[in-house]
Amino acid sequence: xxxxxIEIEVLRxxxxxxxxxxxxxxxxxxxxxxxxxxxxxxIKDYLDGSLSFRWSCRMAICGSCGMxxxxxxxxxxxxxxxxxxxxxxxxxxxxxxxxxxxxxxxMDGFIEKLESIQPYIIPKEPRTLEQGxxxxxxxxxxxxxxFSSCINCLLCYAACPQFGLNPDFVxxxxxxxxxxxxxxxxxxxxxxxxxxxxxxEGVFNCTAVGYCSEVCPKHVDPAxxxxxxxxxxxxxxxxxxxxxxxxxx
Amino acid sequence: xxxxxxxxNAPIFWALFGAGGMLSALFxxxxxxxxxxxxxxxxxxxxxxxxxxxxxxFARNWLGKGFIFAIIALFLxxxxxxxFHSLHDIGIHAGTGAKLICYGLAMLGTxxxxxxxLAIGF
Ligand code: SF4
Ligand code: FES
Numbered sequence: 001x002x003x004x005x006i007e008i009e010v011l012r013x014x015x016x017x018x019x020x021x022x023x024x025x026x027x028x029x030x031x032x033x034x035x036x037x038x039x040x041x042x043i044k045d046y047l048d049g050s051l052s053f054r055w056s057c058r059m060a061i062c063g064s065c066g067m068x069x070x071x072x073x074x075x076x077x078x079x080x081x082x083x084x085x086x087x088x089x090x091x092x093x094x095x096x097x098x099x100x101x102x103x104x105x106x107m108d109g110f111i112e113k114l115e116s117i118q119p120y121i122i123p124k125e126p127r128t129l130e131q132g133x134x135x136x137x138x139x140x141x142x143x144x145x146x147f148s149s150c151i152n153c154l155l156c157y158a159a160c161p162q163f164g165l166n167p168d169f170v171x172x173x174x175x176x177x178x179x180x181x182x183x184x185x186x187x188x189x190x191x192x193x194x195x196x197x198x199x200x201e202g203v204f205n206c207t208a209v210g211y212c213s214e215v216c217p218k219h220v221d222p223a224x225x226x227x228x229x230x231x232x233x234x235x236x237x238x239x240x241x242x243x244x245x246x247x248x249x
Numbered sequence: 250x251x252x253x254x255x256x257x258n259a260p261i262f263w264a265l266f267g268a269g270g271m272l273s274a275l276f277x278x279x280x281x282x283x284x285x286x287x288x289x290x291x292x293x294x295x296x297x298x299x300x301x302x303x304x305x306x307f308a309r310n311w312l313g314k315g316f317i318f319a320i321i322a323l324f325l326x327x328x329x330x331x332x333f334h335s336l337h338d339i340g341i342h343a344g345t346g347a348k349l350i351c352y353g354l355a356m357l358g359t360x361x362x363x364x365x366x367l368a369i370g371f
Contacts, residue, residue: 028364030279077318127286161338164338165337165342173348195254195256198254198256198257199254199255199256200254200255200257201254201256202254202257204257204259204260204263207334230263231256234260234263234264237256237261238260238264
């Protein structure tokens with residue numbers, strides 16, 4: 001029996017020799033259980049060793065294998081070739097990011113945003129060892145748990161048309177994570193983070209498209225975090241003159 | 250990595266947009282039905298529902314004035330915001346110019362509505 005094969009079309013870009021990205025089609029042996037990631041791994045191992053892409057866990061945990069697969073931001077390790085076979089599959093670097101090489105995008109902008117939201121608990125009141133751990137009720141855990149599942153895969157940024165138009169927009173995942181710390185009962189730095197939420201790079205860039213939450217592989221629902229913070233920000237904007245010491249300036 | 254950030258003034262427009270959206274969702278279809286179908290076709294409502302004397306009385310009543318003003322002004326602000334953002338979405342980033350035109354028209358409509366409602370008397 002002749003071996004089954006599938007065509008994988010890959011967006012290639014080697015900055016040292018290509019003036020712009022171009023497409024290349026590879027014919028890859030196909031089995032039912034192959035992920036798209038395994039497909040591009042086959043290309044790298046047997047057809048063209050210069051193909052570059054990121055991956056690590058192969059089980060939708062590490063968040064490094066995000067790609068546009070037939071135009072949809074997806075984790076290539078949990079997207080299967082059988083869902084496209086016998087048609088050709090198109091694989092490209094994540095939209096809206098500068099391409100570093102082939103399917104590898106530059107994450108620099110995102111890392112800066114991640115730093116800017118202070119993604120760690122800044123305690124309301126530091127506790128001494130003797131005072132023991134911080135306790136939380138299940139309700140207090142519920143308030144932020146969903147938003148803490150983000151794996152920084154950036155699919156939501158590739159999905160967000162507003163980030164595509166304005167790369168300064170803090171964007172879905174960073175705002176979801178910002179929200180995760182703001183609603184944590186142990187944290188005391190909400191006012192500082194709200195400055196970013198309220199700023200011109202903040203939540204009001206969002207036009208409630210919602211595609212970010214649709215493509216999120218971890219059900220973080222970043223759109224929810226962004227839109228909750230529109231309300232928070234608007235309340236802060238109008239009520240800051242009433243509250244003693246106001247909110248963020 | 251601390252930098253000076255400019256506070257966005259979007260909440261003003263967003264709040265007007267939100268209020269207008271809510272109002273248009275609640276009253277829009279009903280108004281279309283009453284003014285566009287029910288009255289002209291003589292369905293359900295008496296034929297003179299929208300006669301001049303009736304409408305004049307409505308516009309001279311404080312509550313009626315409030316209703317007309319809110320409907321006109323907030324619908325306009327809602328539309329202005331939608332159009333402004335849609336322009337951005339289709340790649341027209343006219344910035345301040347587009348902003349002035351969109352929100353300026355809403356402002357103009359608001360002022361005209363207020364003026365007309367006051368001029369019509371009580
Ligand atoms: S919010 Fe979801 S889609 Fe966005 S980076 Fe986190 S896990 Fe990925
Ligand atoms: S390889 Fe880790 S998420 Fe796909």
